[in-house]
Each structure stands twice: as structure tokens, then as C-alpha cells.
Amino acid sequence: xxxxxxxxxxxxxxxxxxxxxxxxxxxxxxxxxxxxxxxxxxxxxxxxxxxxxxxxxxxxxxxxxxxxxxxxxxxxxxxxxxxxxxxxxxxxxxxxxxxxxxxxxxxxxxxxxxxxxxxxxxxxxxxxxxxxxxxxxxxxxxxxxxxxxxxxxxxxxxxxxxxxxxxxxxxxxxxxxxxxxxxxxxxxxxxxxxxxxxxxxxxxxxxxxxxxxxxxxxxxxxxxxxxxxxxxxxxxxxxxxxxxxxxxxxxxxxxxxxxxxxxxxxxxxxxxxxxxxxxxxxxxxxxxxxxxxxxxxxxxxxx
Amino acid sequence: xxxxxxxxxxxxxxxxxxxxxxxxxxxxxxxxxxxxxxxxxxxxxxxxxxxxxxxxxxxxxxxxxxxxxxxxxxxxxxxxxxxxxxxxxxxxxxxxxxxxxxxxxxxxxxxxxxxxxxxxxxxxxxxxxxxxxxxxxxxxxxxxxxxxxxxxxxxxxxxxxxxxxxxxxxxxxxxxxxxxxxxxxxxxxxxxxxxxxxxxxxxxxxxxxxxxxxxxxxxxxxxxxxxxxxxxxxxxxxxxxxxxxxxxxxxxxxxxxxxxxxxxxxxxxxxxxxxxxxxxx
Numbered sequence: 001x002x003x004x005x006x007x008x009x010x011x012x013x014x015x016x017x018x019x020x021x022x023x024x025x026x027x028x029x030x031x032x033x034x035x036x037x038x039x040x041x042x043x044x045x046x047x048x049x050x051x052x053x054x055x056x057x058x059x060x061x062x063x064x065x066x067x068x069x070x071x072x073x074x075x076x077x078x079x080x081x082x083x084x085x086x087x088x089x090x091x092x093x094x095x096x097x098x099x100x101x102x103x104x105x106x107x108x109x110x111x112x113x114x115x116x117x118x119x120x121x122x123x124x125x126x127x128x129x130x131x132x133x134x135x136x137x138x139x140x141x142x143x144x145x146x147x148x149x150x151x152x153x154x155x156x157x158x159x160x161x162x163x164x165x166x167x168x169x170x171x172x173x174x175x176x177x178x179x180x181x182x183x184x185x186x187x188x189x190x191x192x193x194x195x196x197x198x199x200x201x202x203x204x205x206x207x208x209x210x211x212x213x214x215x216x217x218x219x220x221x222x223x224x225x226x227x228x229x230x231x232x233x234x235x236x237x238x239x240x241x242x243x244x245x246x247x248x249x250x251x252x253x254x255x256x257x258x259x260x261x262x263x264x265x266x267x268x269x270x271x272x273x274x275x276x277x278x279x280x281x282x283x284x285x286x287x288x289x290x291x292x293x294x295x296x297x298x299x300x301x302x303x
Numbered sequence: 304x305x306x307x308x309x310x311x312x313x314x315x316x317x318x319x320x321x322x323x324x325x326x327x328x329x330x331x332x333x334x335x336x337x338x339x340x341x342x343x344x345x346x347x348x349x350x351x352x353x354x355x356x357x358x359x360x361x362x363x364x365x366x367x368x369x370x371x372x373x374x375x376x377x378x379x380x381x382x383x384x385x386x387x388x389x390x391x392x393x394x395x396x397x398x399x400x401x402x403x404x405x406x407x408x409x410x411x412x413x414x415x416x417x418x419x420x421x422x423x424x425x426x427x428x429x430x431x432x433x434x435x436x437x438x439x440x441x442x443x444x445x446x447x448x449x450x451x452x453x454x455x456x457x458x459x460x461x462x463x464x465x466x467x468x469x470x471x472x473x474x475x476x477x478x479x480x481x482x483x484x485x486x487x488x489x490x491x492x493x494x495x496x497x498x499x500x501x502x503x504x505x506x507x508x509x510x511x512x513x514x515x516x517x518x519x520x521x522x523x524x525x526x527x528x529x530x531x532x533x534x535x536x537x538x539x540x541x542x543x544x545x546x547x548x549x550x551x552x553x554x555x556x557x558x559x560x561x562x563x564x565x566x567x568x569x570x571x572x573x574x575x576x577x578x579x580x581x582x583x584x
Binding site: 275 | 324342345346351352353385388515
């Protein structure tokens with residue numbers, strides 16, 4: 001006599017008895033949901049993390065709107081996913097390739113990618129495996145956050161919970177500062193970077209007396225507009241961002257200044273919607289170095 | 304019909320580079336809007352990606368019910384180029400109505416908008432933050448836009464209009480009504496016909512992109528893209544008015560309303576919506 005065991009149809013609902021905690025904010029969700037109902041981060045991250053042996057770590061890319069977060073991140077992924085170097089990035093899941101695809105296709109058409117949406121459900125999230133000699137089995141989660149959402153959360157705490165939840169759990173940060181604006185005598189990027197750094201210290205519960213051991217790579221973006229940033233990023237920081245420089249000395253134990261540029265030259269076009277900046281040549285410089293430094297400095301398994 | 308004067312706060316939310324901030328913020332507000340309200344509004348307010356593709360030239364109307372029951376009635380539209388040069392600036396004019404103002408306009412947001420539209424507005428393209436005066440509006444008690452109701456019945460049929468009212472009344476979660484054209488007029492008709500009490504806390508939008516940050520109770524959407532976006536974001540019920548709708552009504556109010564609309568007894572509609580019943584009380 002042979003027996004056939006078949007799962008009862010009603011057992012299908014048993015899985016709903018246990019919620020799926022969001023990987024970013026930790027709140028419970030139904031397993032069928034696409035987005036966390038609390039912070040609106042994709043639950044695909046939680047599904048993927050659940051089947052991985054390695055706990056993914058979080059890397060924050062922060063900066064104001066228009067400083068070049070999307071372009072830098074997309075270009076970084078493109079460079080590291082194509083080269084057979086000691087440092088490589090492999091996307092986990094199809095959704096992790098969208099950012100790279102968007103940036104590369106826009107730049108190929110001599111366009112910058114559109115402004116990142118303010119709604120977290122429309123951000124590009126990257127979950128990738130990093131192969132580096134200094135770190136074995138590193139998994140990273142990196143969202144392309146909207147600069148305006150970051151500003152919103154800093155100015156009005158808890159207005160954008162995903163920003164707070166994510167930055168609280170970061171294991172390292174890339175802080176982007178617009179070198180082109182600094183070179184033109186605009187000190188807003190300095191003030192903004194100081195705000196973000198103070199915010200990070202606050203989130204990680206560090207008092208002003210104790211230094212934060214989170215590695216932070218300060219990257220002067222659009223450095224193609226001012227060669228002095230490339231020549232010596234630290235000296236550029238001391239001269240152009242004295243407030244940030246002082247704050248780093250006092251609050252951070254691991255930081256370094258870098259300079260990067262994605263385009264070799266830009267031009268202006270005038271059309272029905274007004275004046276727009278377009279990239280003419282793609283000449284990435286200083287894209288990988290900050291990431292390489294961060295990977296070597298990030299502590300494993302801090303989560 | 305009696306009329307009375309009410310005062311409303313107003314604000315403009317748009318993207319500017321100011322001394323304090325860059326990006327979307329309240330660039331102008333009247334004295335009654337404090338920091339707490341600014342925060343609540345900012346968490347919800349539309350930004351650069353809030354107007355669906357293809358709808359950019361339109362003016363979207365939305366109503367967000369604030370935590371204390373006040374209304375934030377908003378008109379959103381593209382307004383020039385953003386300060387950064389990256390795309391269009393999406394500007395939103397907001398009116399804050401307290402319970403007095405809501406009652407004065409018989410809980411019909413479109414009558415409030417009609418009254419506000421009669422006054423001069425400082426302009427959509429405010430370059431730098433500043434103050435705007437409070438608005439003083441003369442309110443009338445009539446909430447019914449008979450023309451909008453009549454046109455909605457002609458376009459979609461009395462059964463469809465009654466079904467839409469019914470769907471709003473029985474909905475337990477977000478609801479989308481799919482209509483290809485004149486969404487604002489359809490919404491005006493629905494709010495004219497819904498009972499007063501239901502309108503008090505009915506948040507809605509006609510045109511803003513679906514977002515978890517803006518959990519409106521009622522979305523009037525057009526096109527498959529917007530419908531997909533609604534389903535993906537809210538997983539709510541959908542009433543499709545593009546094809547003929549059979550009147551399978553669950554609420555007795557909607558059934559009675561259907562009779563009035565079908566027999567074109569327009570004179571009884573106003574009383575019906577005011578009382579929440581078609582019967583004399």
C-alpha cells in the first residue's frame with residue numbers, strides 16, 4: 001500500500017501567522033507585500049536576506065539634491081561589475097541592476113539621469129555581493145536615496161522614516177559634496193555636509209565627547225570642474241570646507257577625503273523647458289577609490 | 304440660502320533655493336500655519352515626481368485630512384522650471400479649512416475652491432520664502448453642483464454615478480475610480496451627492512501619482528498606468544467607469560439616490576445629500 005502525502009490547502013495560510021520583518025526598519029509585514037507598510041522600503045531585501053548565509057551590511061550614500069549621488073553610484077556599480085579586478089560587485093536580484101542600467105543609458109544618450117523621486121518606494125535599491133581581498137563574503141545594501149528626503153528627515157524628524165531607519169544601521173557612508181559649487185564660492189555644501197555628519201552622529205548615539213567609529217568617505221563630486229580637488233582632496237577640504245574639516249576631526253575616528261568626477265566636459269542646452277546641463281564625455285575619475293577604502297574600513301557583522 | 308464669512312490659512316509648497324533650505328518646502332504661508340502644521344503638510348505634499356507622466360499640464364485637486372480633522376485642500380500643477388534646472392517645478396497651493404469653514408461650505412471642498420478662486424492669488428512662481436495673508440471667503444450653504452451631477456449622469460449613466468457613491472460609502476480601504484476624462488468634474492459630482500458626514504473625513508485626489516506617503520481614501524485615476532500604480536501601492540478596490548456599470552448597490556442611500564438620478568428628480572438631490580437620506584425627516 002502506498003501513501004501519498006499532500007499538504008492541506010488550509011496550510012497555505014499558516015505562513016501568514018508569522019510576519020516578515022522589514023530589513024530596514026524591522027517592523028512586521030505580511031509576506032505578500034511588496035513594500036514595507038511602515039517605511040516603504042522594498043521587502044525583497046528581507047526575502048533575500050532571509051536566504052543568505054551572510055548578513056548584508058548597509059552603506060549610505062548621502063548628500064543634497066543634485067550633488068551627484070545617482071550618477072556616482074550607478075557609475076561605481078558599472079565599473080565594478082564589469083572589470084575583472086580584485087574588487088568586484090555582483091548584483092543580487094534583478095532589481096539591483098536598475099540603477100546601473102538607468103545611469104549608463106542616460107549618460108550614453110548625453111543626458112544626466114532624472115532627479116530621484118522623493119517617494120522611497122520609487123528609489124533604486126541595490127543589494128550586491130562584494131568581492132574584495134580585504135573582506136570575504138561581504139553583502140551590501142545601498143539605496144539611491146533622494147537628497148530631498150534626507151533634508152526633510154533632518155529638518156522634520158520622522159517625516160521620512162526609511163531615511164532614519166537606514167542611516168541608523170549603516171556600517172559606512174559615502175558623503176557627497178559638490179566641489180563645483182564650493183569652487184564658485186558657495187558655502188552651502190559645507191553647511192549641508194556638517195548637518196548630515198551631525199545627524200549621523202546623533203543617530204549612532206555618539207555624544208560630542210566620543211568619536212564615531214563609522215567610516216565616512218567624504219567625496220568631492222564634480223571635481224572635473226576644479227582640478228585642485230583632484231590634486232589634493234584633503235587640502236581642498238581644509239580650504240573650502242573648514243567647518244566640515246573641523247567637525248570630522250572632532251567627531252570621527254575614520255574618515256578620508258576623496259575627489260571624483262564622471263564627466264570630462266559638460267555643455268548647456270536650451271529647450272522648451274529651459275536651460276539644461278548635458279554631459280559631453282564620460283571620463284570617470286576617482287569613483288572606485290572611496291568605495292575601496294570604505295570596504296576595507298567597514299567592520300564585519302556589526303548589525 | 305444663508306452665507307457667512309470664514310477665514311482660511313493658505314500656503315504654497317514648491318521647490319526653491321532659500322537661505323535655510325534647498326528643494327521642496329513651504330515657500331509662503333499665512334500666520335496660522337505653525338511649525339507642527341508645516342511638518343504635517345510637508346510629509347504629505349507633492350514633489351517633482353508627483354504628477355503622472357502625460358498629466359503634467361493639468362491641475363490636480365486633492366484633499367488631505369489633517370490629524371486634528373481640519374482639511375488641507377490642495378491644487379497642484381507644474382510651475383516653471385525647478386531652481387536646479389532639473390525638470391519642472393511642481394507647485395501646490397494649499398488651503399487649510401477648520402471646522403467652521405468646512406461647515407460653512409457644507410463639507411463640499413469644490414464650493415470652497417470656487418469661492419477661493421474668486422480672490423487674487425499672489426502667484427504660483429514664488430521665488431523666495433515669505434508670508435501670504437489669510438483668505439477671507441464668503442461661504443454659501445449650497446453644496447450641490449447640479450451641472451456636474453447632470454453631466455456625470457449623461458457621460459457615465461445614473462447607475463454608474465450611484466455605484467460610485469455606493470463604492471465610497473461601503474469602502475473599507477482605499478478606493479480608485481477609473482474615469483478617462485473630466486475627473487475633477489466627476490469628483491465634484493460625487494462630493495455633491497455624498498452625505499455630509501461622509502465628506503467630512505474623505506481624503507481624495509484627482510490626478511496626483513499614487514504614493515504610500517499620500518494614503519488618500521479616494522483616487523480618481525485615468526489610464527492603465529495610474530491604475531497599475533494604485534493597485535501596486537494600495538491594493539484597494541477599483542470601480543471602472545469606462546465601461547457600463549450595473550447598479551448593484553449595497554447601501555440603501557445609494558439605491559435611493561439611483562432612483563432620483565434615474566428619474567432626474569434634481570430638486571430632491573440637495574436635501575438628500577444634506578440629510579444623508581432621500582426620505583423626509
